[in-house]
Amino acid sequence: MSEFDFRPTVNAPDDDPHLWLEDVGGERALAWTAGQSAKTLKHFGGAQFERDRAALTAIFDRPDRLPLVTRRGQYLYNFWQDAGNPRGLWRRTTLAVYMKADPRWELLLDLDALAASDGEDWIWSGASIEPERRERAVLRLSRGGSDAVVHREFDLSSLSFVADGFNLPEAKGDIDWLDPNTLLLSSALGDGMATRCGYARTVRLWKRGADPLTAPVIFETGSETLGVSGHLDRTAESERLWFVEQLAWLEKIVRIGDRSGPKIEIDLPQGARWDNFGDWLAIKPRKAWTVAGTTYCADALIGISLASFLAGERRFSTLFEPAERRCLQSFFWNEGKLIIGYLANLAPRFEVFTPGPQEWTRRALDTLPAQGAVHLWSLDAEDHETNGEVLVCAQDPITPPQLFLFDLNSAPPLSASVILKRSPETFDASELVVTRHEAVSVDHEMIPYTQVGPANGNGDAPVHLSAYGGFGISLLPYYYSSLGKLWLERGGTCVVANIRGGGEFGTRWHDAGRREGKRLAHNDFAAVAADLVRRGITLPRRIAAEGGSNGGLLIANMLTRYPEHFGALFCTVPLVDMRRYTKLLAGASWIDEYGDPDKADDWAFLREISAYHAASPGQPYPPILLATMRRDDRVHPGHARKMAAKLQALGYPAYFYEPSAGGHSYAKDNREQAAFISLGTNFLRSAIGWHAC
Secondary structure: OOOOOOOOOOOOOOOOOOHHHHOOOOHHHHHHHHHHHHHHHHHHOOHHHHHHHHHHHHHHOOOOOOOOOEEEOOEEEEEEEEOOEEEEEEEEEOHHHHOOOOOOOEEEEEHHHHHHHHOOOEEEEEEEEOOOOOOEEEEEEEEOOOOOEEEEEEEOOOOEEOOOOOOEEEEOEEEEEEEOOEEEEEEOOOOOOEOOOOOEOEEEEEEOOOOHHHOOEEEEOOOOOOEEEEEEEOOOOOOEEEEEEEEEOOEEEEEEEEOOEEEEEOOOOOOOEEEEEOOEEEEEOOOOEEEOOEEEOOOOEEEEEHHHHHOOOOOOEEEEOOEOOEEEEEEEEEOOEEEEEEEEOOEEEEEEEEOOOOOOEEEEOOOOOOOOEEEEEEOEOOHHHOOOEEEEEEEEOOEEEEEEEEEOOOOOOOOOEEEEEEOOOOOOOOOEEEEEEEEEOOOOOEEEEEEEEEOOOOOOOOEEEEOOOOOOOOOOOOOOHHHHHHHHOOOOEEEEEOOOOOOOOOHHHHHHOOHHHHHHHHHHHHHHHHHHHHOOOOOHHHEEEEEEOHHHHHHHHHHHHOHHHOOEEEEEOOOOOOOOHHHOHHHHHHHHHHOOOOOHHHHHHHOOOOHHHHOOOOOOOOOEEEEOOOOOOOOOOHHHHHHHHHHHHOOOOEEEEOOOOOOOOOOOOHHHHHHHHHHHHHHHHHHOOOOOO
16 A cells, blocks of 8 residues: 555545545644644744844834825825734825825724724725715725625714614625615625625615615626626716626626616627726727627727717727737726826836817826836726826835826826825845846747846845736736845845736737646746746756745646746645635636636646646655635635645645635734745745845
8 A cells, every 4th residue: 555645636636535624614624724833833933034024024014104095085095004003094184294204194993993892803904985975984894804894884073883884794795885875785695695606696775774684686696607796887977877797707797777777788798898987988808809890909998988889889999909018907087088007018108098079189198107017096086086186106126116196187298296105115125136038938938027136146046936827917026025125135036927827918918828728827937947047047946936826826836847946835825726626715706717627628627737636746846835824715725725735645845834814815914914924935045045144
């Protein structure tokens, strides 16, 4: 009989001896996770870890870091965490005061005090302020960081909760104010109200004083879809409600209606993205769309009068056309103007379009920063209140974020910008350089990556390598304080790879790295690791790779498919078991991205990336740390638990760590986040033999 228990395997995927670890709060499972976490802390939680945690906590708690804001009426709102307020403060001020060096804030809610008085592990998840009178807000409070939240109505005058107000027990979902006494409720609360993914199956009309469970359902979908939502469009001349039925991650049906429910289905491709303002509609088809004899290419942006569109008109104005390595990233409305952001070979660019009866006028925002990671959004939270003022946040790997206020109504060239705030430098970047490179993947596709590190090395650099490669999400060159402090400042090199599956180069790039292409995205990452060695930057044993969630699936596949490329792997909140992922929490909502393991054709390619099944004995696997969160109700903790258990049963150096709170993120406060990052970084440095102090 074999010394090892190979189960589960790709040929017997359902014979799983570790299923008991999927019982998140089970006594046996919790005893196992506690023992594993203690072992990991014993190995990698020494004096260096303590120093690193203290250093990061100090950075995350700095009083001079950038406070991001959103305007609602006359106030700018902000949520703030620091050493004295680890859970955080909800507060507000005015724009004039915010622009001062040391602004004064009006405290609205102390979340630490609330958690203590309630005896709950509250974590802030946001607030929805009633936009007419702005006297009330519905707060979203999460227990331990889960996606499911408790809704509680809050009086902004008395700064107290409304005992008989719009209060909702814990559930996944959201609300939208129709008026001070009526909400649109899109919640999974109640029997039969959740889809199989755990999201809202209905939109209900909830009037003040009524029981939300008996509130009339004005729209519903089947349990097999992803979910539904509804919102009031206040930019319309008369009351107009939009209803969105999310059939799958990449498919939705859009309808317009009123308080009695949807009335008109909008004739858009189910994969299209769209946004509207007043009588104008902007549409980004995901695939080529032929309508009225004209074909609009995938990832183009087209515009039309909404009234004309509803009347049957199909002559669109083409606002943006993609090209090779030129891809639309965002579009939104501000005071009737459409602002678009796109990447031109990963460099940020922005333009403004103003619709008119004959044509749309275009204006390039060419005074914005043109390198690094640049984001632009409206200062006002509500579209109908926008006045041309937008916020711009610009940064790069060695330059901390700066926040600018721009006025889109200033005369061209656009130059009416004000630097509102600057983030402090949190690590010494004086000896660092940022360079761009490309690796050749297995099918000869060129894979870009950004490298940050010393200008000159000895070919043995300790490299931190990361990527995501999923859901069309683009990785941009951000300023990472934690890696800067714990890796770059100590002489290491950091690399971020733009592998396929992301959105850096549009739908083509995303599609090439999803479903059966996911394996190819993983090949891309291995190609970048190999290219770093080919270029003489480092050696395989000195490459420490990290990824979370979909990126955790990537890291697990590096273990089983490309172990010889790496010296250590840090795999966080990961998907790993691709046989059962659709049966765990929100997993079924990601079938568009990965495929359906219950279909034989899909399992044929999913089995190739299911690292949990592929792991086998006798391989040169590098050390790996798998970490998850007990309160993660998006990606099931069982993925990481089971993978660690199997690897240990096969005799590999696999470690596991699971804090009790944090949700699908690293922590509930700055100190816990610092601990999680420091523990993982200390593990990586130790495993690759780099003992930088």
